[in-house]
Amino acid sequence: MGDMSSLPLVLLHAYPLDARMWDSVRAPLSERTRLITPDQRGLGRTPLPEGGTAAPSLDHAARDVVALLDRLELDKVVVGGSSMGGYVAMALLRLAPERIGGLAFIGTKATADTPEARENRLNVARRAETEGTAGWLADEMLPTLLGETTRRRRPEVVERVREIVDGQPPAGVAWAQRAMAARPDSTDVLRTVDVPTVVVAGEEDAVMPPEVLRDLADTVPNAELVVVPEAGHLIPLEAPEPVVDAVSRVLG
Template structure:
């Protein structure tokens, strides 16, 4: 499918990494340079974000042939599965941060045989409650009506990044601000509605027998360490790593610590 943009580099066993909201595949670039000597890293822009199209037709049967369908993380998962088809990857280790984790869990529901290992980063298995759903839909409506340029980054940065990052890593704050400000408003709205509608994934994780690693920032206030511990407990072969002094975007806030956490796991399952 030509309208999903992705960044690929490295050699070795394939690792598909799915980005957080409201960013794109470039959030993984600091990790890429640290991992590409040991793995083939594929990072797609999820639909409507980065350089991936929001509309157009998808050949993948799970997408129902209509990329303009109602927002749904299952459709985003179908996009990634179709990309794996294009790249002739029968299986890959699949990782996702935040929204990317929701999409990874949707891939697990749709095609568990394609997931050689699962990496869940600063995400959660439970669905949103009514208040969270209402907030997401309000953000989606505002993005559609007035764009995102003058408020989305300002609203989200305090929650996305840990206290340590905001106080000591100004270059990371500006990098994330730039990524948020470049995202298309229509894609932001679609993603928020898709996340609001996502199902509970606790049963999905309980049923996955493959190797799984859960990574969380100690300062993550959106999907805190206790949520990560619950996911690790659900997974039959789950492990948990908590990274100090980082928040919800742990891979971007401290790529050295993140790579040190996932590298041995990748080597073990590779």
């Protein structure tokens, strides 16, 4: 099982997917440490809380992670987040920095949405609630979720992502979009990070191009930037080995 003195690793998935996006990195990372991959509220197998009237906020998603750590009796973990999972990791930094012993930010950014991006998210949320998610959501997102090389050469990855996106509950998709639209800028909290941090960019990422990740890496003290060639936005699905290598560097 490798050296279990390293901290457990919590991986937080991207929107609009669930923890299955980590399947290709599970075995190698599990050899290095204890691996925990929750589905975030409303997505995958985790339902939205009953009668939740609170405004959607990634702070709730961060509280879910703290509650999970409490249940598992884990004081401190390394947290890795892909895209929306990275935003949840930033919310966790604001909420409970003492629980974080290392960070891996994958295809994510520090800044809040522009007004245009926010409006787009709210439109998608409304459409998910009225039409469901099957079909259109995957069609709309696949060209930006996966890099050009993956779309050209790896139809099985394209189909896997389509299958995962198509199966997401509309209410969870809407909640996640509204929560992301409401997220604050995280630049200030990222400047206070004092744990080992790696930032992973996909060279072909149309959503979060490498320069966006470079900005993030420049914000976090002593963060290391890794740019993965021939990968788009969902780097763990497109290029598992470089992700395993990068995350392993902050496991301690």
